[in-house]
Amino acid sequence: MALTLHGGRPGTDYDAAWWRSVFGLLGECFPGLPGGAATAEALGFPWADQTTPFTLSEQGRTVAHVGVLAHPMRLDGRAAVVAGVHAVGTTEAWRRRGLARRLLGEALDWVDERFALAKLHTDLPEVYAPHGFRVVPTHRFRTPPQPPAQVQKRLLQPLRHAADADLLRSLLRLRTPASNRCATADPGWLELTVAALSGALSSGFWHIESHNAIVALGEEAGGALILDVIAPEPPPLAVVMGAAGAADRPVLWSFSPELSCDRAEAIPTPPEAGVLMVRGDWPLGEPFGISPLWEH
Numbered sequence: 644m645a646l647t648l649h650g651g652r653p654g655t656d657y658d659a660a661w662w663r664s665v666f667g668l669l670g671e672c673f674p675g676l677p678g679g680a681a682t683a684e685a686l687g688f689p690w691a692d693q694t695t696p697f698t699l700s701e702q703g704r705t706v707a708h709v710g711v712l713a714h715p716m717r718l719d720g721r722a723a724v725v726a727g728v729h730a731v732g733t734t735e736a737w738r739r740r741g742l743a744r745r746l747l748g749e750a751l752d753w754v755d756e757r758f759a760l761a762k763l764h765t766d767l768p769e770v771y772a773p774h775g776f777r778v779v780p781t782h783r784f785r786t787p788p789q790p791p792a793q794v795q796k797r798l799l800q801p802l803r804h805a806a807d808a809d810l811l812r813s814l815l816r817l818r819t820p821a822s823n824r825c826a827t828a829d830p831g832w833l834e835l836t837v838a839a840l841s842g843a844l845s846s847g848f849w850h851i852e853s854h855n856a857i858v859a860l861g862e863e864a865g866g867a868l869i870l871d872v873i874a875p876e877p878p879p880l881a882v883v884m885g886a887a888g889a890a891d892r893p894v895l896w897s898f899s900p901e902l903s904c905d906r907a908e909a910i911p912t913p914p915e916a917g918v919l920m921v922r923g924d925w926p927l928g929e930p931f932g933i934s935p936l937w938e939h
């Protein structure tokens with residue numbers, strides 16, 4: 644059975660029926676993804692607006708998909724737009740027959756004409772290594788102990804309260820990237836889509852009104868993981884640590900906190916968090932981290 648290839652056109656070129664078929668596949672490969680994408684769309688960030696899809700279909704049914712994002716970042720002190728490979732999936736009956744390999748080849752030919760650098764996050768580096776991707780070690784960071792400030796913080800409920808959604812979107816738009824070494828600079832579509840997919844939207848974003856800041860928090864290895872600091876001006880370290888509730892449990896940063904503290908200790912990211920792979924000249928030599936909210 645011959646398969647039909649689509650690819651290289653913006654996601655917005657395709658109609659709702661075409662996307663329903665893609666989300667049928669993606670829901671099979673990544674349970675919860677269609678629901679998370681619908682939530683992100685309700686917040687103003689439709690999936691199709693940001694991705695360039697590459698698909699193979701059999702009689703109108705999508706059987707394999709590779710997406711490419713244009714991810715604006717702060718990287719090694721400079722603005723950069725990096726190709727982000729995402730949502731790579733093949734339906735079970737077609738696995739191990741070279742479909743992902745073929746689509747990655749198509750997608751990377753397209754990427755090579757437009758981007759100097761590509762990246763992705765995965766638990767399966769074997770799939771990507773033959774395409775020139777290599778693992779780059781990432782780190783979590785521990786800042787020196789210090790008494791955390793008493794901060795008033797409030798959990799945002801962007802899915803329940805329109806004013807909280809507005810506040811989150813507006814601070815994402817106005818923010819300074821959270822690190823100069825490596826941070827997202829997207830105006831919200833990546834971070835809120837990933838947060839919708841992971842569930843962090845309802846439990847992770849804390850507003851600190853006194854500093855016009857949001858601290859996004861998650862959990863890792865029994866402690867708090869700082870996922871992001873979203874603010875026009877980064878708040879002082881003690882304020883972030885106060886928001887993380889630092890007194891009685893370990894706190895790690897998922898990205899380099901050099902804007903708040905230049906004496907942080909770098910700790911390798913645990914292997915169960917998956918790996919960052921890059922293709923092209925990765926500019927950073929010194930330790931850096933990448934928040935789970937900025938991965939795809």
Ligand SMILES: CC(C)(COP(=O)(O)OP(=O)(O)OC[C@H]1O[C@@H](n2cnc3c(N)ncnc32)[C@H](O)[C@@H]1OP(=O)(O)O)[C@@H](O)C(=O)NCCC(=O)NCCS
Binds near residue numbers: 733
């Ligand atoms: C991973 C996935 C996309 C692979 O798709 P596929 O069409 O079966 O991949 P291909 O047949 O093109 O495989 C190409 C190569 O990738 C590697 N590979 C594929 N699946 C693999 C797996 N599950 N584990 C390790 N390596 C794998 C192999 O080297 C393979 O070559 P080989 O078959 O000659 O050994 C598919 O199994 C899938 O959809 N899984 C669920 C979703 C997922 O985990 N996606 C990846 C997220 S980063």
